[in-house]
Amino acid sequence: MSTDAFRIQQVLAVVVGNALEYYDFVTFAFFASQIGRTFFPSDTPGASLLASLATFGVGFLTRPLGAFFIGRFGDRAGRKPAMLLSFTLIGVGVVGLPLIPSYASIGILAPILAIVFRLLQGFALGGEVGPSTAFLMEVAPPLRRGLYVSLQATSADFAVCIAGLVGIGLASVLDAPALDAWGWRVALLFGAAIIPVGLVLRRTLHETLDGPVRAEEEPAPGGYGKIVVLGLLLLSTATTVNYLLEYMTTYGNVTLGMSSKIAFGATAVVGLSGVICDSLGGWLSDRFGRRPIMIVPWLFLAVAVFPCFWMLERLRTAAALYSACAVLACTSTLSSATIIVAITESLPRRVRSGGIAIIYALSISVFGGSTQFFIAWLIRATGNPLAPAWYMFCGVVIGIIVLFQLPETAPVKTYLRPKVPVVTSS
Numbered sequence: 001m002s003t004d005a006f007r008i009q010q011v012l013a014v015v016v017g018n019a020l021e022y023y024d025f026v027t028f029a030f031f032a033s034q035i036g037r038t039f040f041p042s043d044t045p046g047a048s049l050l051a052s053l054a055t056f057g058v059g060f061l062t063r064p065l066g067a068f069f070i071g072r073f074g075d076r077a078g079r080k081p082a083m084l085l086s087f088t089l090i091g092v093g094v095v096g097l098p099l100i101p102s103y104a105s106i107g108i109l110a111p112i113l114a115i116v117f118r119l120l121q122g123f124a125l126g127g128e129v130g131p132s133t134a135f136l137m138e139v140a141p142p143l144r145r146g147l148y149v150s151l152q153a154t155s156a157d158f159a160v161c162i163a164g165l166v167g168i169g170l171a172s173v174l175d176a177p178a179l180d181a182w183g184w185r186v187a188l189l190f191g192a193a194i195i196p197v198g199l200v201l202r203r204t205l206h207e208t209l210d211g212p213v214r215a216e217e218e219p220a221p222g223g224y225g226k227i228v229v230l231g232l233l234l235l236s237t238a239t240t241v242n243y244l245l246e247y248m249t250t251y252g253n254v255t256l257g258m259s260s261k262i263a264f265g266a267t268a269v270v271g272l273s274g275v276i277c278d279s280l281g282g283w284l285s286d287r288f289g290r291r292p293i294m295i296v297p298w299l300f301l302a303v304a305v306f307p308c309f310w311m312l313e314r315l316r317t318a319a320a321l322y323s324a325c326a327v328l329a330c331t332s333t334l335s336s337a338t339i340i341v342a343i344t345e346s347l348p349r350r351v352r353s354g355g356i357a358i359i360y361a362l363s364i365s366v367f368g369g370s371t372q373f374f375i376a377w378l379i380r381a382t383g384n385p386l387a388p389a390w391y392m393f394c395g396v397v398i399g400i401i402v403l404f405q406l407p408e409t410a411p412v413k414t415y416l417r418p419k420v421p422v423v424t425s426s
Contacts, residue, residue, distance in 0.1 A: 010139050011148060013201035014132050015155035017087045020198055023159035023191040024094045024121065028059075030167055030249050030267050031184035032372075038102045038180065039111045050376060055111070059118035060368050063126030063361040070127020071357025074134065079353060080205040082131035087202055089124035091195045093117045098188035126365075130357025133344050137352070138208035142411050143286060149344065150282025150337035157274025157333060159191075160246065164267030166190055167249070171260040179260065209349075224347070228359060230406050231343040235363035237399035238339055241301070241332050243371040244392050245270050245325065250372070252321050255385050262318045269322045273329035281334040282341065289410045290342040295403050297335040302396045304331060309389035328392075345409035 028035065036048035039055070066086070074082030097117040103110045132152055140148030170183045248270060253263035285293040308324035340356070347355040371391075378387040 007139055009204065010206060011136065011151055013198075013205050014083065014135055015151050016194065016201055017083065017198040018128065018132055018152055019155040019159040019162075020087075020090065020094065020191050020194050022125075022156040023163055024090065024097075024188060027163045027166075027187055027191070028097075028118075030163055030246075030264065031179075031187060032250050033254060034180050034184040035114075038184070039100070039114050041103055050373065051111075054373055055114055055118055057370060057373050058115050059122035059125075060365040060370075062119045062122040063365045064358065066123035066126025066128075067130060067357035067361035068354070070124075071130035071354035071361075073127070074131030074353035074357075075209070075351055078207045078209045079131040079135040079138075080202070080207050082127065082353065083135070083205065084199075084202050086124045086128040086131070087198055090121060090128070091192075091199075093121035093124065094188070094192045094195065097121075098185040126361040127357065129360045130353040130355070133340060133356050134349070134353040135205070135208055137341075137344055138349065139206075145345065146282040146285035146290070146338060146341050146410065147279060148282070149341045150278050150285075153333070153337035153340065154275055154278040157271050157278055159271070161268050161271025161275055163187070164249070164264055164269070164271055167264030167267060168261060171264050176260070227343065227346040228355075230402055231346075231359040232363050233402045234339055234399060234406065235343070235360055236367045237395040237402065238332075238336050239364045239367040240371050240395035241328075241392055241399075242336060243368050244375060244388055245329050245332065247372045247375055247388070248321070248325050250376070251388065254376075255379055256313070256316050256321075258316065258318070258321065262321065265318060266321050266325045269325040270329040273326055274333040277330045277333040278337040281336075281338050284334075285338040285341060285410060289408050290338050290345075291403070291406065291408050293338045294335045294342065294406070295400070297331045298396055298400050298403060301328065301331040302393065302400065304328065305389050305393045305396065306386075309386050313385045342406060342409045346407070 033048070035055075036051055040048045040051035070082050070086055073085070097114065100110055100113045100117070133149060136148045136152055137145050166187050170179060170187060174183045246267070248266040249263045252258040252266050253260055281293050281297075304327055308327055312320045312324045314320075340360075343359060344352060344356045375388050375391060378391065379385060
């Protein structure tokens, strides 16, 4: 097998598993209202949705634990065993959650089991990010690390896109009672079909923790405290934006009163935007550096937030929803994958898996788990459908300030170096 073919096989083994894990985790958010009525029935308007979103947020509580144990396990035992462990755990959650009977069938045990499975999924996802990100960076050629690492985010957004398409399909053929009763369960179980394939692929992985360390893989010692602080702040703001975008289906359906079929289309648009722009951003960062590809899109995002939400709130049409989601998601995802690349490049290989896992997990645990719940509460408390725009804008402004403090980490490309004239003897 050629070197390029081998690398493609290795990358595929990582991104397929990553896609499954994110498909299941975010599908819960897309069907939040249906799941809420199944496990948390209530006569109070909005209470079931808030309880469901709170359960979604519970999964973020165990992410730091997963990052600490599985991430550090990836630095000690290797990237491969750590990724196999996280994939196995997420497989249990993928199958278990949609098989829980409703509250009407087993009472309080239903929401308890739902919370247990969310805790398990959060633990697995917290441990997945570090080993997989480290592996992709270490298997990549030095001048293509941005592209390779961005494929992890691309696979996650591909899963978001598929989840949206599944939601559209189910909403098209099922009525509301059927969606509440079993439609959301079908959507979650759909991801379970790839579990055997993912396990087989991950067992073929080549361990990258072994072998000599290249000079460019080990940054100069010192200064990691600054990277940790900047990474926490930056990923916190990026998480705020990303999870608000993933809430657009519920926002369109519950807040703006759009049909489920139209609202699920927002999920597909957000996912498709990420599929295109994550890898594009990674490739551009290899060519022009990490800083420009992180800063420029976020400056545009700060300008675009309010016009997009204002148009959406006024028109409340499918075209307005999809246009707003496309603009915001493309702009955000163009730089979000590069942020992970820049932070990971700043960490030495000996602590890379655990380091990026913990930074990512702490950031996403606080803001990923709270963003959707807080947005739903904020809209309900203020009665202002533009509340998400203010929340996103504040996060983007903070992110821009932090981005200007982050150092450039991309290797110098040979064609950007000054050419030395060749002197030949006469």
